[in-house]
Amino acid sequence: SQQGEEDPQALSIQEGENATMNCSYKTSINNLQWYRQNSGRGLVHLILIRSNEREKHSGRLRVTLDTSKKSSSLLITASRAADTASYFCATDEDYNTDKLIFGTGTRLQVFP
Amino acid sequence: DTEVTQTPKHLVMGMTNKKSLKCEQHMGHRAMYWYKQKAKKPPELMFVYSYEKLSINESVPSRFSPECPNSSLLNLHLHALQPEDSALYLCASSRLAGVDEQYFGPGTRLTVT
Numbered sequence: 001s002q003q004g005e006e007d008p009q010a011l012s013i014q015e016g017e018n019a020t021m022n023c024s025y026k027t028s029i030n031n032l033q034w035y036r037q038n039s040g041r042g043l044v045h046l047i048l049i050r051s052n053e054r055e056k057h058s059g060r061l062r063v064t065l066d067t068s069k070k071s072s073s074l075l076i077t078a079s080r081a082a083d084t085a086s087y088f089c090a091t092d093e094d095y096n097t098d099k100l101i102f103g104t105g106t107r108l109q110v111f112p
Numbered sequence: 113d114t115e116v117t118q119t120p121k122h123l124v125m126g127m128t129n130k131k132s133l134k135c136e137q138h139m140g141h142r143a144m145y146w147y148k149q150k151a152k153k154p155p156e157l158m159f160v161y162s163y164e165k166l167s168i169n170e171s172v173p174s175r176f177s178p179e180c181p182n183s184s185l186l187n188l189h190l191h192a193l194q195p196e197d198s199a200l201y202l203c204a205s206s207r208l209a210g211v212d213e214q215y216f217g218p219g220t221r222l223t224v225t
Contacts, residue, residue: 033213042116042202042216043155088154098143098167098210102154 004089004103012109019076021106023089024069030092032065033100034074037086046074046087081112118203118217126225127193133220135186135203143209144186146178147202149219155202161186162209193224 004025013019023032031050035043049056049065049072056063062075076083089103116137125131135144143162147155160168161180169178175197177189186203200221204214 030210035216040200040219040221042218043204043214045213045215048213092210098160098162099157100145100210100214101157105154107152 004091004101006087006089006103006106008106009104010107010109012111013079015079015081015110015112017079017110019079019083019108019110021074021087021089021108023072023074023103025072025089025091025103026070027093029067032063032072033090034061034063034072035088035090035102037088037105039085043088076108079108079110081110084108084110116203116205116215116217118201118220120220121218122221122223124223124225125190125193127195129193130189130191132190133188133201133203133222135188135205135217136184137205137215138184139205139207139215140183141205141207141215142183143206143212144180145204145206145214146186146188147204149200149202159188160209167209190222193222195224198222198224 004023006023033048034046037043047058047063060077065072086105086107088105090100119134146158149155158172159178164180175192179187200219202219203217206212206214
């Protein structure tokens, strides 16, 4: 069964605005990752946060992890048209760390 | 070199054909993966190879046959596919299985007629 559910499913914003995407998962995890996918292309790794971390930053990206609520959020600040893509969270499973399970994804559209 | 390459980019095949998808990485990664992705859906894991041995097969039909000839190469052999197998097939690699970020190739867009 699918590990992560993301909301919103789709998000449209103007350039310069912030975009927040949320991910919820079902079982214990060792780490959670966020990936970006431009239309019809491969995925690009954005950030990995481990279960003992609560917040992580990378450039304009900020990721939080709340293991008590089994949820994570990805914040993109000062968005650009080039940020238009689908964003997926992905988790391992506590009993099977070889396996990465992707969430349903959020389609972000940033208008210039 | 942080690139994962996949060939071909596009493939159209009939249900009786046999074809292969190829994936290559030269990052020294010891884990490689095949995913299937349908339109507007997340990638679904098919196979995991760790140290050139198949470690996970997600109950994939036998018409998909993976092969890992060496640590840099991963193949997916296709035979007697169905139209519903049409999808984007993504290859990925990571330093070790599970704990690390994965590097994805651009994918092969497969159409089964």
